[in-house]
Amino acid sequence: MSELKQELKEKIIDILNLEDLSPSDINNNDALFGDGLGLDSIDALELIVMLDKDFGIQLTDPKQGKEIFKSISVLADYIAEHRKK
Amino acid sequence: MPNIEKNKARKGVAITGIGIISAIGNTLEENRISLLSSQSGIGDVTQIKTKQASQIKVGEVKLTNDELIDQLNLPKDNNFTRTALLGLVAAKEAVKNSGISIDASIETGFISATSVGGMDKTEIHLKDFPSKRETQKYVSSHHAGDSTQKIADALGINGFVTTISTACSSAANAIMLGARMITSGQLDRVIVGGTDALSKFTINGFKTLMILSDDVCTPFDEDRKGLNLGEAAAYLVLESDEMTKNKNVLAYLTGYGNANDAFHQTASSETGEGAFLAMQKALQIADLKSSDINYVNAHGTATPNNDLSESMALTRIFGEPMPDFSSTKSFTGHTLAAAGAIEAVFSVMALQEQTVWPNLNFRTKIEETGLEPTSVLKTKNIQNVLSNSFGFGGNCSTLIFSKR
Amino acid sequence: MNSCYIHSAVSISAQNSFELEFLELFEISGKNVEAIAPNYKEYISPMVLRRMATGVKMGVAAASKALQNANIDKPNAILTGTGMGCIEDTEKFLNSIIANDEEFLTPTSFIQSTHNTVGAQIALGLQCKAYNNTYVHGALSFESALLDGLLMVQNEETKNVLVGGVDELGTEFVDYVRMLEDQNPNGIKVPIGEGASFFVLSSEKKHNVxxxxxxxxxxxxxxxxxxxxxxxxxxxxxxxxxxxxxxxxxxxxxxxxxxxxxxxxxxxxxxxxxxxxxxxxxxxxxxxxxxxxxxxxxxxxxxxxxxxxxxxxxxxxxxxxxxxxxxxxxxxxxxxxxx
CATH class of the missing domain: 3.40.47.10 (Thiolase/Chalcone synthase)
Incomplete structure (x- = not known):
């Protein structure tokens, strides 16, 4: 599980061009959106594509992202349970 | 509300000609008949090869490029993009409808709008440009000004010519600039509007935003699933009052407003601030009260975000009673940069026919706002029509059309 | 009719035009020549900067300095001209459509590819809700924006208008343009360039404007x-x-x-x-x-x-x-x- 969390942090930094951050700057329970990391709805769409491309998880309603992308821990749990690749 | 322009002698802006090609018809008359018979033009995509075909519905113009080229008598080696072809058909019709002749006696301006320029050809030929000589003519047709230049050249317009691109509010801004050129005395006659062809680029772009509906769009409905893209072109001939002494004036452009939502690159604010400001400015320029508006041709894309935000803005401007309002995107799809011009022509037709165009496919009111669009054809006294166009980048514009 | 004065002029170009007080020009050579990039972090926050292609960065930074130099927080209009628009992100999105055969596409480059991105990002950064327009008419793109600005200041009682022109090289389309120019003996001989120049127009007369x-x-x-x-x-x-x-x-x-x-x-x-x-x-x-x-x-x-x-x-x-x-x-x- 901690491997998956590390992988997700690296992916998020890469996909969302968060150049000034390193994985160690992101805590597992930090909020990714809003006051935490400061991500927004465009980032959510980017992460939805990542779920599909890298883990075979397809979300049809962008609103679902709100719960799933709460934090690295929540996201990792969701992926572990639903992944198809 | 203060009206800084009120006391100044401004020239009136008359509309003396209109032309249109859209999913509901290749001519003015075909569009009029489709509107009067509540006949939508939305269906499956046929002109573009795309993997998304089974998951979307679109408002296509029902003519192929070859048919358009034949109709326009263009040489076989032309480098017209579909955007330019659609634009030229509609612009020619507007000139004919107005009965003007374009010559050196009166300077005629031309202001057009488009979103992705010559993308419909670029996306097919991009990788062939280095090696295939026959595709290279489409390198110079990519930029957004190309279709405008081709249309201006074909109409014989050599003076003031420009192109505007503010995403989905582009044509409304082209019409607004034309009106300002006339009211300020820079031009006495200007042809304004917009053209946009469907492209794989745009279809996939909107797909990534997850705002395309897999069924016909349902503007202002609680269960709306997103928009249908469309393609179209429409132009209006604008002339200063004094040019129209012995002429048939179709309607007047009396108000216009442009504001920025400054909220998000693609989404509209919850309060519809940009839309509110654009409508407020347009009413101020027209010197009208909100209760003077008899029909609102809404932007109404049928995305969850737009329709809620626009409903909030409408409520803020009009309160109770809400005038009749509808989104004609349920007929044509969302024609992007052309939408403002398509809906300007529909607004003029609403004044001519004294008819509110129906908002098709509506069932349930949006819970938060409780607003109900006019969902069946309705004949009534219409003096003033307000038309909204909003785009990415927070660009919001409003136009007001009046019988006098 | 009011007179129209230029209160500030700022340019990012292949020259040291952004930083220097007085311009020392040097001739450029090559097929395509990039603009000299200022330190964008001084003008744009990192969360916004991470999504921006060259043209948007150049435009926002030049606009920001032009407003600073004219001592204006929010202009009464923002007018942008661009011939090729956001060609970098356009190429990026188009190439991902081609490479991935319309699958697994992400929205950022599409969102940032629309021609009005520069004008929109300036407005968003300033929280400026005023009139905002983008002109995209080839070699008259900037001139159209300037003409609109002049109309506003001279005829429409607008006090301060931000006007600019911006174009970025991109990475692919520019090579096709260059190739066609080079094949033509009468073609363009100077390098293809890029840049952003922004100006504040104002109805207010000041010293040495x-x-x-x-x-x-x-x-x-x-x-x-x-x-x-x-x-x-x-x-x-x-x-x-x-x-x-x-x-x-x-x-x-x-x-x-x-x-x-x-x-x-x-x-x-x-x-x-x-x-x-x-x-x-x-x-x-x-x-x-x-x-x-x-x-x-x-x-x-x-x-x-x-x-x-x-x-x-x-x-x-x-x-x-x-x-x-x-x-x-x-x-x-x-x-x-x-x-």
């Missing part, structure tokens, strides 16, 4: 009617050819440079002729760099030495006319006066 007297654009002009058109434009502003001290021309080395030769014949021998595209490159909004240069010359009362073909300096530089065209069409005249 430049007045924008007028602008005229024509989609088509025959070379035979060019001199008459120029003289008519000048006389509309109550001027004659001999009142023009400097003529700034858009020569790019192609066969349409004939138009510039023809134009200069309308002016007396003493009129100083300058061209600038050998310093910034050719692109649809290169003429905004030309306007920046004109403003610099009037304010400093000096002409950068590398620009002068003869040493014949005029004692006073009061009135400048800029003339640009592209491939024999999209002609523009811009008239400036020191005041």
């Amino acid at each position: 430049v007045e924008l007297l007028g602008i005229k654009t024509s989609s088509k002009l025959s070379i035979h009617s060019l001199q008459n058109e120029l003289i008519a434009f000048l006389s509309h502003h109550h001027l004659k050819p001999d009142s023009i001290d400097v003529l700034i021309l858009g020569n790019n080395g192609d066969s349409f440079d004939d138009y510039y030769d023809e134009a200069s014949k309308a002016f007396p021998q003493e009129t100083i002729n300058l061209s600038y595209k050998q310093f910034c490159g050719e692109f649809y909004t290169a003429s905004a760099f030309g306007l920046f240069l004109g403003c610099e010359i009037l304010k400093s009362q000096q002409i950068p030495e590398t620009l002068l073909q003869h040493k014949a300096q005029k004692t006073s530089l009061k009135t400048i006319l800029l003339y640009n065209q592209f491939k024999g069409r999209d002609h523009s005249f811009i008239l400036l006066r020191q005041c």
Whole structure:
């Protein structure tokens, strides 16, 4: 599980061009959106594509992202349970 | 509300000609008949090869490029993009409808709008440009000004010519600039509007935003699933009052407003601030009260975000009673940069026919706002029509059309 | 009618135009030449910067400095001109459609590819809800924005207007354009360039500012009617050819440079002729760099030495006319006066 969390942090930094951050700057329970990391709805769409491309998880309603992308821990749990690749 | 322009002698802006090609018809008359018979033009995509075909519905113009080229008598080696072809058909019709002749006696301006320029050809030929000589003519047709230049050249317009691109509010801004050129005395006659062809680029772009509906769009409905893209072109001939002494004036452009939502690159604010400001400015320029508006041709894309935000803005401007309002995107799809011009022509037709165009496919009111669009054809006294166009980048514009 | 003054002029270009007080120009060479990038982090927050392609960064930074220099927080209008728009992100999204065969596409490059991205990002950064428009008409993109700005200040009681022109090179389309120019013996000889130049127009008269007297654009002009058109434009502003001290021309080395030769014949021998595209490159909004240069010359009362073909300096530089065209069409005249 901690491997998956590390992988997700690296992916998020890469996909969302968060150049000034390193994985160690992101805590597992930090909020990714809003006051935490400061991500927004465009980032959510980017992460939805990542779920599909890298883990075979397809979300049809962008609103679902709100719960799933709460934090690295929540996201990792969701992926572990639903992944198809 | 203060009206800084009120006391100044401004020239009136008359509309003396209109032309249109859209999913509901290749001519003015075909569009009029489709509107009067509540006949939508939305269906499956046929002109573009795309993997998304089974998951979307679109408002296509029902003519192929070859048919358009034949109709326009263009040489076989032309480098017209579909955007330019659609634009030229509609612009020619507007000139004919107005009965003007374009010559050196009166300077005629031309202001057009488009979103992705010559993308419909670029996306097919991009990788062939280095090696295939026959595709290279489409390198110079990519930029957004190309279709405008081709249309201006074909109409014989050599003076003031420009192109505007503010995403989905582009044509409304082209019409607004034309009106300002006339009211300020820079031009006495200007042809304004917009053209946009469907492209794989745009279809996939909107797909990534997850705002395309897999069924016909349902503007202002609680269960709306997103928009249908469309393609179209429409132009209006604008002339200063004094040019129209012995002429048939179709309607007047009396108000216009442009504001920025400054909220998000693609989404509209919850309060519809940009839309509110654009409508407020347009009413101020027209010197009208909100209760003077008899029909609102809404932007109404049928995305969850737009329709809620626009409903909030409408409520803020009009309160109770809400005038009749509808989104004609349920007929044509969302024609992007052309939408403002398509809906300007529909607004003029609403004044001519004294008819509110129906908002098709509506069932349930949006819970938060409780607003109900006019969902069946309705004949009534219409003096003033307000038309909204909003785009990415927070660009919001409003136009007001009046019988006098 | 109000007069229209230029309160600030800022340019990011292949020259050190953004940082330096007075311009020392050097000739550029190569097929395509990038602009010199300032430290964008001084002007744009990292969360916004991470999504921006070159043109958006250049535009937002140049706009931000232009407003700073004019002491304005929020302008009353934001007008942007761009010929090729956000071609970098357009290419990026188009290539991912082609490479992934319409699958696994992400929205950022599409969102940032629309032509109005620069104007929108400026508005968003400033939280500016005012009139906002983007012009995309080839070599008249910037001129259209400028003309709209002049209309607002002169005729519509608008106080401060931000106007700019911006174009970025991109990575693919520019090579096809270059290839076609190089195949043509009469093609463009200067490098293809990029840049962003922004200006604050204002109705307020201040000490040592430049007045924008007028602008005229024509989609088509025959070379035979060019001199008459120029003289008519000048006389509309109550001027004659001999009142023009400097003529700034858009020569790019192609066969349409004939138009510039023809134009200069309308002016007396003493009129100083300058061209600038050998310093910034050719692109649809290169003429905004030309306007920046004109403003610099009037304010400093000096002409950068590398620009002068003869040493014949005029004692006073009061009135400048800029003339640009592209491939024999999209002609523009811009008239400036020191005041």
